[in-house]
Amino acid sequence: MSDRMHRPSAGQPDGLVDSVLDAARERLAMDPPPLDRARSPRDLAEAAGPAITADGIGADRALALFTDVLAPACLSMDHPRYLAFVPNAATEASTAFDLLVSASNIYGGSWLEGAGAVHAENEALRWLADVAGMPEGSGGTFVSGGSIANLSALAVARHTWRSRRPAGVPVLGADTAGRPVVVVSSGAHSSIGSALELLDLEPFVVPGDALGRFRPSELPDAVLDDLDAIADQVVxxxxxxxxxxxxxxxxxxxxxxxxxRLGAWYHVDAAYGGGALCSTLRRHLFDGIERVDSMTVDPHKWLFAPYDCAAIVYREPELARHTFTQQAAYLDAVNAEGEWNPSDYAPHLSRRARGLPFWFSLATYGTDAYRDAVDRTIEVTVAAADVAREAEHLDLVMEPELSVLLVRRRGWSSQEHWDFCHRLAESEIGFIVPTTWLGETVLRYCLVNPATTPEDVTALFPPA
Structure with missing residues (x-):
């Protein structure tokens, strides 16, 4: 009896595969895809009904349930007017190749089991290191998102700090005196705070400038003196x-x-903005990133890879290996010297080769196409900002540095901003959500999709 006969199946396996591939082809052919919208839990439960039963509902019904009910209740992150949070605009090549990666059932945790996949992922990581100006020998792995990448980097920083502590010096004290600290700005991503809490590290929060940016040269002398006094605690x-x-x-x-100055690890969270490392228009904003000990970049944000694909790149990957390599008798065959195991560079063991679709897209289109696509989104952001600046009923809250716009409708309350976003979503015109800046509710637009036009953005501006 073949192995196939032991697997759960509903209907003919060949027909099942064809049906799923046909549905995937249809989705890839949509230009643009439908924006769609969320449904309430009760509404969705009633529309879907029970699907997991003792006998199964069959592949045809299950696929129809997904395409007709479940998928339309999920927003299309690649719609040109999805401008909330950080959108996703995966290339056709990366999306299609993701199907093959799944079908190939590659274990991406070790060189022994996935050498070809790891080689390709490392080539993509090397390109990220190159555009950042990091030295030869830099490397890392792909994880699920920026939160895990940041956690990984800070775990290595903590492990490295501990290993360099003089013998007999306590690592943790009963209070903040003597405890390891991490210098962060008030504008750091929320995942940094979560990572510090998980790792039992104290944040030393420094203020940002008028636009929320961390400017060490503008820190008061008193803050720098405080940091100098605890330099041995700064991780x-x-x-x-x-x-x-x-x-x-x-x-x-x-x-x-x-x-x-503090003798500390240097980490840059470029999960969203890292796409601009290949830009001709904004690369200069990243001067200094070549000096990092670790860097986070999410290709599923501004580098056109499908979810979930985030890179953590270390200047000295061996420090990560000392932090994360798992030791067990059954892993002896894996933990061979000289082999690159992605499981050694983040807190994971089992993993899919999530960097392969990104690699395939880079190989298919070339890095110049990536440069042009990122520059295009920046140009559209600037054009939309010009419209907001000139409109008498709108305030451009700040000049955009990358591809985020903050816009205020003059005379509107916080609730009116929220109501406007709700109407856009309900009518499936576009999807944005408000944010808060300096205690005030404003509209936020994030552009990472080269298919988004200035007209797409301005169509989501409040009317006069």
Whole structure:
């Protein structure tokens, strides 16, 4: 009896595969895809009904349930007017190749089991390191998102700090005195705060400038004196290469200087903004990133990969290996010297080869196409900002540095901003959500999709 006969199946396996591939082809052919909208839990439960039963409902009914009921209740992140949070605009090549990666059932945790996949992923990581100016030998792995990438980097920073502590010096005290701290700005991503809590590290929060950016050269002397006094406690300095809320970029060179002054690990969270590393228009904002000890970049944000694909790149990957390599008798065959195991560079063991679709897209289109696509989104952002600036009923809250716009409708209350976004979503015209800036509700537009036009953005501006 073949192995196939032991697997759960509903209907003919060949027909099932054809049906799923046909549905995938139809989705890829949509230009643009439907925006769609969420449904209430009760409404969706009534529309879907029970699907998981003792006998199964069959492949045809299950696929129809997904395409007709479930998928339309999920927003299309690649719609040109999905401008909330950070959208996704995966290339056709990366999306199609993701199907093959899944079908190939590749284990991406070790060189022994997935050498070809790991080789390709490492080539994509090398390109990220190159556009950042990191040295030869830099490397890392792909994880599910920026939150896990940031957690991984700070875990390595903590492990490295501990290993360098003089013998007999306590790592933790009963209070904040003597405890390890991480220097972060008030504009750091929320995942940094979560990582510090998980790792039992104390945040040393420094203020941002008028636009929320970390500017070490502008810190008061009293703050620098406080940091100098606890330099032996400072595990890391964290800067942001593109704040999610505003798109602002920290002074990365200044943050590198501060980390060197304190003898601390230097990490840059460029999960959203890292796409601009290949830009001809905004690359200069990232000067200093070449000095990092670790860097987070999410290709599923502004580098056109499908979910879930985030990169963590280390200057000295061996430090990550010392932090994460798992030891067990059954892993002896895996933990061979000289082999690159992605499981050694983040807190994971089992993993899919999530960097392969990104690699395939880079190989298919070339890096010049990536440069042009990122530049295009920046140009559209600037054009939309010009419209907002000139409109008498709108306020451009700040000049965009990357591809985030903050816009205020003059005379509107917080609730009116929220109501406007709700009407856009209900009518499926577009999807944005408000944010808060300096205690005030404003509209936020995030552009990462090269298919988004200035007209798409301005169509989501409040009317006069």
């Amino acid at each position: 890391a300095v964290v800067a942001t290469g593109g704040m999610t809320n505003t798109g602002g970029v920290d002074d990365l060179a200044g943050a590198a200087d501060l980390a060197a």
